[in-house]
Amino acid sequence: xxxxxxxxxxxxxxxxxxxxxxxxxxxxxxxxxxxxxxxxxxxxxxxxxxxxxxxxxxxxxxxxxxxxxxxxxxxxxxxxxxxxxxxxxxxxxxxxxxxxxxxxxxxxxxxxxxxxxxxxxxxxxxxxxxxx
Numbered sequence: 001x002x003x004x005x006x007x008x009x010x011x012x013x014x015x016x017x018x019x020x021x022x023x024x025x026x027x028x029x030x031x032x033x034x035x036x037x038x039x040x041x042x043x044x045x046x047x048x049x050x051x052x053x054x055x056x057x058x059x060x061x062x063x064x065x066x067x068x069x070x071x072x073x074x075x076x077x078x079x080x081x082x083x084x085x086x087x088x089x090x091x092x093x094x095x096x097x098x099x100x101x102x103x104x105x106x107x108x109x110x111x112x113x114x115x116x117x118x119x120x121x122x123x124x125x126x127x128x129x130x131x132x
Contacts, residue, residue, distance in 0.1 A: 001041055001071070002091050003081040006053040013075040015055055016041045016083070021066035032070055047090040056087065 003014045017037035019027070026035050041055025061067060073079050082091060 001055045001081055001083050002047075002088075003053040003055070003079050004051055005077065005079070006051055007077070010075045010077055010079065011043065011053040014053055014071075014073050014079050014081065016057070016069055016071045016081075018057060018059075018061075019068040019070065021068055024068065027068060027070075035070075037070075049090075058087075 001016050003010075017035075017040045019035050019037050023035045026032065039057045039059045041057050044054045044056045046054065069083065071081055071083075073081075084091065
């Protein structure tokens, strides 16, 4: 899991836990703090970005079983989080950074597309009837 922003104390207060779906009845009552997790995120820092927090869980799950993931933010700040099912070392989060291109003007090697029509339905074509 990646989270942002990451300002020192926020990293230690944002985490996730994994639970077997058999505990859903506890979750649905609003008593998620009484559930027994089978794993939680461990703090790592591999992307060398001071603006993101990273948590990683490594373990075994039974194929075909269902699991619940609880993301908990105990900090006073609003945090965006991104869950990934694989071991991701660096992720581009939020809006991508756009860079201005250094293109040169030139001839386009193909004809430009004609403008699209409005959203009117296509006109039906009638077959002319023959008169004898």
